[in-house]
Amino acid sequence: xxxxxxxxxxxxxxxxxxxxxxxxxxxxxxxxxxxxxxxxxxxxxxxxxxxxxxxxxxxxxxxxxxxxxxxxxxxxxxxxxxxxxxxxxxxxxxxxxxxxxxxxxxxxxx
Amino acid sequence: xxxxxxxxxxxxxxxxxxxxxxxxxxxxxxxxxxxxxxxxxxxxxxxxxxxxxxxxxxxxxxxxxxxxxxxxxxxxxxxxxxxxxxxxxxxxxxxxxxxxxxxxxxxxxxxxxxxxxx
Numbered sequence: 001x002x003x004x005x006x007x008x009x010x011x012x013x014x015x016x017x018x019x020x021x022x023x024x025x026x027x028x029x030x031x032x033x034x035x036x037x038x039x040x041x042x043x044x045x046x047x048x049x050x051x052x053x054x055x056x057x058x059x060x061x062x063x064x065x066x067x068x069x070x071x072x073x074x075x076x077x078x079x080x081x082x083x084x085x086x087x088x089x090x091x092x093x094x095x096x097x098x099x100x101x102x103x104x105x106x107x108x109x110x
Numbered sequence: 111x112x113x114x115x116x117x118x119x120x121x122x123x124x125x126x127x128x129x130x131x132x133x134x135x136x137x138x139x140x141x142x143x144x145x146x147x148x149x150x151x152x153x154x155x156x157x158x159x160x161x162x163x164x165x166x167x168x169x170x171x172x173x174x175x176x177x178x179x180x181x182x183x184x185x186x187x188x189x190x191x192x193x194x195x196x197x198x199x200x201x202x203x204x205x206x207x208x209x210x211x212x213x214x215x216x217x218x219x220x221x222x223x224x225x226x227x228x
Contacts, residue, residue: 001172003154034213038155045205045218046147046155057216089155093213097160097169099145104154 004029004090004102011108012080020105022073022090028100030071034093037066037075040104041086049088050075077107085109112136112217114206119222126196130222132189132206137217140184143209146191148202149221156202159191160209174200196226 005023012018022029022037029035035053038046048057050066053073063078073092077084090102118130132144146158159170159180168180179192189206203221210216 003156036213036215038215040155045220046207046215047218048214048216051211051214087154091155091157091213091215097167098171099157099160099213101147101155101157 001094001098001100004092004100006088006090006102006105008103009106009108011110012077013110014080014082016080017076017078018080018107019074019076020088020090020107022075022092022102024071024073024092024094024100026071028092028094029068029073031095032093033068035066035068035073036091037064038089038091039084039086040089046089080109082109112208114208114217114219116204116206116219116222119204119224121225121227122196123228124196124198124226126226127192127194128196128224130191130193130204130206130224132191132219134187134189134206134208137208139182139187144180144182144189145207145209145215146178146180146189147205147207147215147218148200148224149205150199150202153202158204161189193224196224198226200224201226 037050040046161180177195206219207215208217
């Protein structure tokens, strides 16, 4: 049950796009299409942004998109806005009813 | 409106026990798996445990297996986490989260802080 690997930080200017990676193994990210992404603002509970690798819950802007290639999933935020500044966490199913999170990425809007 | 409200956190000595509760409302509690996820101060999210719609299917992270027990009372719309043999490294904000589908944690509580310290 090892944590998924995310870069500690990412940044971009307003209007730009930024992509956050989430690297696992063939027994978690690479083995299942069950990857989700969560946004967390300081002092707040996490919020679901992407599930099933690419799907967006209602109410989440289409500026947020997800993808996966092999053992690495990615979250792309297009048209960066100030309110996108937050911590982002990926999560994956790891088989045998186990879930695992990534270490988190702090997104800074410059 | 879906609401998840955790309670029961506090300060406990190493080796002690604590029981967290998560009161659910606004949805059919008995129809969804429920999870506990924790976050140590200044750190990332860590999945702790999941329970299926009944009480029979429970699963744990290796870091808490044998010490923590997840349970639910569908008649009271409440999720529990019994934490025994607590360690300093268990200090965290504990969130309960509704799992609409596999890995789709669509609602989260506000969190309950557990501090393990002498």
